[in-house]
Amino acid sequence: NGAAINSTGSTASSPVTSSGFANSTVISSQNANNTYDYIVVGSGPGGGPLAARLAEAGFSVLLVDAGDDHGTDSIVEIPLFQTFASEYTPITWQFFVNHYADPTVAMQDPKFTWKQPNGTFWVGPDPPAGSEPLGIYYPRASTLGGCAEHNALVALYPSEDDWDTIANITGDSSWAASNMRQYWEKLENNQYLTPGTAAAAGHGFDGWLDTTLTDMNLVFDDRRWTSLVKGAAIEMGEILASAVLNSVEAITALLITDANSDSTTRDSTSGLFQLPLSVTNTTRARSSPRNFMLSTASDFKLKIQLSTFVTRVLFEPTPAMVPRAIGIEYITGSHLYSAAPGSDTATQTGSGFAFATREVIVSAGTFNTPQLLKLSGVGPKAxxxxxxIPVVLNSPGVGTNMQDRYEVTVTGSLPTNFPSYSGCTFLETADDPCFDQWQNNQTDHGIYGTNGVAFGLVWGSSVAELNETDIFVGGLPANFHGYFPGYSAAADLHTWSYLVLKAHSRNNAGTVTLSSTNPLDMPNITFNSFAIGGDDDLQAVYEGVELARAMFNQTITPDGVFTETFPGPAIQTEADVKSWIQTNAWGHHASCSVPIGAESDPNAVLDSSFRVKGITGLRVVDASVFPKIPDFYIAGAIYTISEKAAAVIIEQAS
Ligand SMILES: Cc1cc2nc3c(=O)[nH]c(=O)nc-3n(C[C@H](O)[C@H](O)[C@H](O)COP(=O)(O)OP(=O)(O)OC[C@H]3O[C@@H](n4cnc5c(N)ncnc54)[C@H](O)[C@@H]3O)c2cc1C
Incomplete structure (x- = not known):
């Protein structure tokens, strides 16, 4: 009953009483060395910047993360290696999720993964006898910086409607789009615009997140890539087939330079654009909250405690009978969580408690935040x-409302490889010339300095709401069919993928439920894809697929035309394409599982100040707080709310 279980299988006696509150032994262990103003659990885009800002404001802060630091490993730093980073053993957490609750439907996905009797993965149908069904692979990063250390570096600012929706639901005007932009300005260190110009409005130039753009020289240098931009521009009605793209300038002129502009028409404007990336321009290396946390820790009272897995938030009763969060219980050691490769042989090295005089802030991500709250007694009573588990607070919305995108790719192949990669060995040899260029050529860092996505476009489907664009198509030289164990190793240098991504998806039927009381077990994660608003979302993705196909059809490269390889020529009718989408679609922006909402809404776990309603001293700040999934990409939105949370907490503390 609620006992902490360490990785060697032994159990420690529970630190809480039968009513769920910390027992007297725990409380008496509090001393000056283990007590802070604030404790933040999780150092990703939600928790990391927040912890640093609180420390800058003069508070003592303990920032705890289950992972350790790999921010200077080449696989993490090199933008092109982002897919390798997402499967990089030292930092990866391998979740397996259900797109559908019905296993017979779920298993139709060719990415459905099994654990074979010998312990290795089997992807696809007909696994060997005795294999255990796992689900669809969902990579997460457990490390200093969280998933910002393995993500694809796309740094998009959300749409105005994303913020106004929260303002409308909660009645808190501080969420209005007109107020939120200041937080982006605070965090951004823009490296592609000129400060003081009209175009620079709404951007920041001295924040901690470096932003730059995809390198159009790379697109120009590979005439196949140029042909793809041209084909896309023809299909979008921007140029005629007779147009000649014979300079970098001619290509760049086709693209929206600033997809993050602070313009009232941005959210409804379709077109091709250069992707804003969280990449440092001078080094073409990954930019993330990591450096901000580390520099703040050296200058302020921020203690970063890594390889520390939090098993419970601790509470005490108050005279007003409102529980108060007072600290955390944790165990130490590397790769303890069962999602970590090698967790079955990992060793717990210690355990302990830490206390917060002001607040505990949970930023453990969309899957782990609801798990931790529930294990601590905050969740649906039944x-x-x-x-x-002793119930500290019946909060029925914890682990509900979960949302994600729908994504698929349309892929096409050429007879020969893209020249952009010639000579690259992807660090498999000691003398990788592309690595050498990335590291040593100060004016042209080459192909390793890009995330691989050559360009993007946004577009409005026939079912888009609020006159906004709702389909993103990103073009990348890869044979990408979604996530499965080993997906990043599937190198194929003559295939192009158009990634079709549906923004503002309507389904909020996803759930995170406990599979056991062992904090090291992964929870059950079920998206119930297309359960709500499914017809409209399916229609939008279908139209996105047809758009991608049309773009391929308009593309004639020096090496001929592309042959479609996925979904392939056999899947043509609208019914067949839609069925294929339902079977194959994936997401990688899981969110909304501990939502902010109206005071009167019992399923809204948080108030508009990120506070867990019904408890004092406990907030949540990460991807799980959104009532509706924001925009096309989510990290920009999470960075922004992290800054907002810091401002709100500092103001409420004074
Ligand atoms: C492959 C991939 C590519 C992506 N690419 C992009 C992209 O290009 N652009 C974009 O906008 N978004 C992208 N995303 C999504 C984005 O990076 C994440 O949504 C975002 O990082 C989530 O931030 P978070 O703070 O909510 O949680 P996380 O980043 O998941 O951080 C949570 C942290 O909490 C720690 N933690 C969890 N539980 C505990 C515990 N019990 N005790 C201690 N520590 C704990 C974890 O170790 C982790 O470090 C991508 C995601 C994936 C999977």
């Missing part, structure tokens, strides 16, 4: 009681 679910907690079923597992004999």
């Amino acid at each position: 679910e907690l009681e079923n597992l004999n």
Whole structure:
């Protein structure tokens, strides 16, 4: 009953009483060395910047993360290696999720993964006898910086409607788009615009997140890539087939330079654009909250404690009978969580408690934040009681409302490889010339300095709401069919993928439920894809697929035309394409599982100040707080709310 289980299988006696509150032994262990103003659990885009800002404001802060630091490893730093980073053993957490609750439907996805009796993965149908069904692979990063250390570096600012929706739901005007932009200005260190110009409005130039653009020289240098931009521009009605793109300037002129502009027409404007990336321009290396956390820790009272897995938030009763969060219980050691490769042989090295005089802030991400809250007694009463977890607060919305995108790719192949990669060995040899160029050529860092996505476009489907664009198509030289174990190793240098991504998807039927009371077990994660608003979302993705196909059809490269390889020529009718989408679609922006909402909404876990309603001293700040999934990409939105949370907490503390 609620006992912490360490990785060697032994159990420690529970630090809470049968009512869910910390027992007297725990409380008496508090001393000056383990007590802070604030404790932040999780150092990703939600928790990392927030912890640093609180420390800058003069508070003592303990920032705890289960992972350790790999921010200077080449695989993490090199933008092109972002797919390798997402499967990089030292930092990866391998979740397996259900797109559909019905296993017979879920198993139709060719990415469905099994664990074979010998312990290795099997991807696809007909696994060997005795294999255990796992689900669809969902990579996460457990490290200093969280998933910002392995993500694809796309740094998009959300749409105005994303913020105004929260303002409308909560009645808190501080969420209005007109107020939120200041937080982006605070965090951004823009390296592609000139400060003081009209174009620079709404951007920041001295924040901690370096932003730059995809390198158009790379597109120009590879005439196949140029042909793809041309084909896309023809299909979008921007140029005629007779147009000649014989300079970098001619290509750049076709693209929206600033997809993050502070313009009232941005959210409704279709077109091709250069992707804003969280990449440092001078080095073409990954930019993330990591450096901000480390520099703040050396200058302020920020203690970063890594390889520390939090198993419970601790509470005490108050005279007003409102529980108060007072600290955390944790265990130490590397790769303890069962999502970490090698966790079955990992060793717990210690355990302990830490205390917060002001607040505990949970920023453990969309899957782990609801898991940790529930294990601590905050969640739906029936679910907690079923597992004999003492209920501190019945909060029925914890682990509900989860959302994600729908994504698919249309891929096409050429007879020969893209020249952009010639000579690159992807660090498999000691003398990788592309690595040498990335590291040593100060004026042209080459192909390793890009995330691989050559350009993007946004476009409005026939079912888009609020007159906004709702389809993103990103073009990348890769044979990408979604996530499965080993997906990043599937190198194929003559295939192009158009990634079709549906923004503002309507389904909020996803759930995160406990699989056991062992904090090291992964929870059950089920998206119930297309359960709500499914017809409209399916229509939008279908139209995106047809757009991508049309773009391929308009493309004639020096090496001929592309042959479609996925979904392939056999899948042509609208019904067949839609069925293929339902089977194959994936997401990688899981969010909204601990939502902010109206005071009167019992399923809204948080108030508009990120506070867990019904508890004092406990907030949540990460991807799980959104009531609706924001925009096309989510990290920019999470960075922004992290800054907002810091401002709100500092103001409320004074
Ligand atoms: C492959 C991939 C590519 C992506 N690419 C992009 C992109 O290009 N652009 C974009 O906008 N978004 C992208 N995303 C999504 C984005 O990076 C994430 O949504 C975002 O990082 C989530 O931030 P977070 O703070 O909510 O949680 P996370 O980044 O998941 O951070 C949570 C942290 O909490 C720690 N933690 C969890 N539980 C505990 C515990 N019990 N005790 C201690 N520590 C704990 C974890 O170790 C982790 O470090 C991508 C995601 C994936 C998977």
